[in-house]
Amino acid sequence: MAVLDIVLYPDDPLTKKAAPYDAVGPEVVQLAADMYETMAAYDGVGLAGPQVGVSRRILVAHPPEGEPICLVNPEITDMQGRVEGEEGCLSLPNVYAKVPRAVRIHVRALDERGAPLDFEAEDFLARIIQHECDHLDGIVFPDRLDILSREEVLHEFEEVRRRMREEAQSRLGVACSSAHPL
Numbered sequence: 001m002a003v004l005d006i007v008l009y010p011d012d013p014l015t016k017k018a019a020p021y022d023a024v025g026p027e028v029v030q031l032a033a034d035m036y037e038t039m040a041a042y043d044g045v046g047l048a049g050p051q052v053g054v055s056r057r058i059l060v061a062h063p064p065e066g067e068p069i070c071l072v073n074p075e076i077t078d079m080q081g082r083v084e085g086e087e088g089c090l091s092l093p094n095v096y097a098k099v100p101r102a103v104r105i106h107v108r109a110l111d112e113r114g115a116p117l118d119f120e121a122e123d124f125l126a127r128i129i130q131h132e133c134d135h136l137d138g139i140v141f142p143d144r145l146d147i148l149s150r151e152e153v154l155h156e157f158e159e160v161r162r163r164m165r166e167e168a169q170s171r172l173g174v175a176c177s178s179a180h181p182l
């Protein structure tokens with residue numbers, strides 16, 4: 001197992017529609033194991049393929065009071081109710097917003113071994129699955145807000161990324177000066 005790198009918005013393939021799996025083989029079991037480990041390492045409750053650079057229709061979810069699950073080729077076949085709840089995203093760290101989602105959903109998918117799943121999810125698990133399914137269509141949570149709030153959150157994240165780049169560069173500067181002491 002391995003902790004994978006997280007792709008940050010708007011880098012590839014985060015804003016692209018991910019391709020479905022034609023068949024579920026051992027490489028999917030391996031990817032799911034790596035995604036479970038990555039989700040845990042980053043303290044996330046969900047993670048989708050495009051967030052780890054894999055543009056395929058796979059996601060993992062781990063609600064605080066539940067078992068981790070992997071959904072391959074998931075489809076939300078029914079949605080009921082609507083509620084706003086706070087969301088963040090490992091691909092847009094340090095920004096949050098209240099996002100409207102369905103309260104209850106019906107889901108059809110395969111698990112990482114190819115077994116069919118057909119279930120109802122509600123509340124937080126339903127929210128996680130809707131957020132992660134959006135990633136499979138190249139959609140991030142600010143895209144679910146009204147246009148002004150979307151701009152505001154994305155602008156805030158541009159600032160976060162600028163600071164992250166500056167911090168990375170200053171670390172690189174220290175590393176370079178110690179490696180080349182001239």
Ligand SMILES: [Zn+2]
Pocket residue numbers: 088089090091131135
């Ligand atoms: Zn996300």
